[in-house]
Amino acid sequence: MDLTYDNEQTIRQFLIDNKQDFEDQLLNEAKNVRDKIEEIQLIGNINLLYNAHKLVLFVVDEKEQEVVEFARQEGIAWAKYSLTLALKIEWVQAIRRTLWDFLYEYDKFSESISNREDFFQMESKVNDLVDKFLNGFFISYSSYKDELIEDQRKLVENLSVPIIPITSTISILPLIGSMDRYRANIIEEKVLLEIGNRRVQTLIMDLSGIAEMETEAMQLFMKLLDGISMMGCKAVITGLRPDIVRNMVNLNMEFGQKAETKGSLQQALDGYLKLNGNQINYNTLHDIQDEKTIPTDK
Secondary structure, eight states: OOOOOOTTOOHHHHHHHTHHHHHHHHHHHOHHHHTTHHHHHHHHOOOHHHHHHHHHHHHHTTOHHHHHHHHHHHHHHHHHTTOOHHHHHHHHHHHHHHHHHHHHHHHHHHOOOOSHHHHHHHHHHHHHHHHHHHHHHHHHHHHHHHHHHHHHHHHHHHHTSOOEESSSSEEEEEEEEEEOHHHHHHHHHHHHHHHHHHTOSEEEEEEEEEEEEOHHHHHHHHHHHHHHHHTTOEEEEEOOOHHHHHHHHHTTOOOTTSEEEESSHHHHHHHHHHHTTOOOOHHHHHHHHHHTTSOOOO
């Protein structure tokens, strides 16, 4: 390397003056990342080379707080755009190796390290700060991902229990997909809460879109009907599939006084809205059926 050095130049200024050589060396070290630089900038607006210089200057200036904060920002950015962690690890390790190459070249010019103790002190400070950056990056990355997953889980849970008010006292719960224990528990929690909040007197649960219902989910569903009754609400079940009915019969399950059954959602709406002196616009019914296209599987 044909590096520039002025007498009594600081390591910081040495790195700035030899910025292009540093980049060339870094790109040679990080061969897998080299071909992804433009793609990463396009996806996440992340300038890897600029950030590499920023990190090494923080390190040589021993700015621990800035290193930790920069790691937090980088972790969020990489998590937000789902960038590959393997590339980040390779890139940071390449930065570490390149920085040590330049520290070595700087020492040859300046002869700043006079003994072994000085070297080990510098080695401890540099590697400790780079390690702090990696640690802070992964903590930030994981925290952001965890929060994102939790937000998505809550969104799916809300979408999986789409209680739709038809009148001030009648609501519909259209369900589709598979019903397992996890989802049955979510439905129980949301349904009882909504009945209390909206003072629902009649809840029509349409199961025509349920493809599969596990045995434990069936048992929990029966308990839900008890809860609905205890809340002073009447349950009406529509669209039971023959295979689900057969399984319930085999398990000696029956609704009894827990719920009324209707062959279809339309039949239930016809009966209950006329009974309450209301008329339904069947365009609204189609909109309700469209709600059942929402993916609700866990």
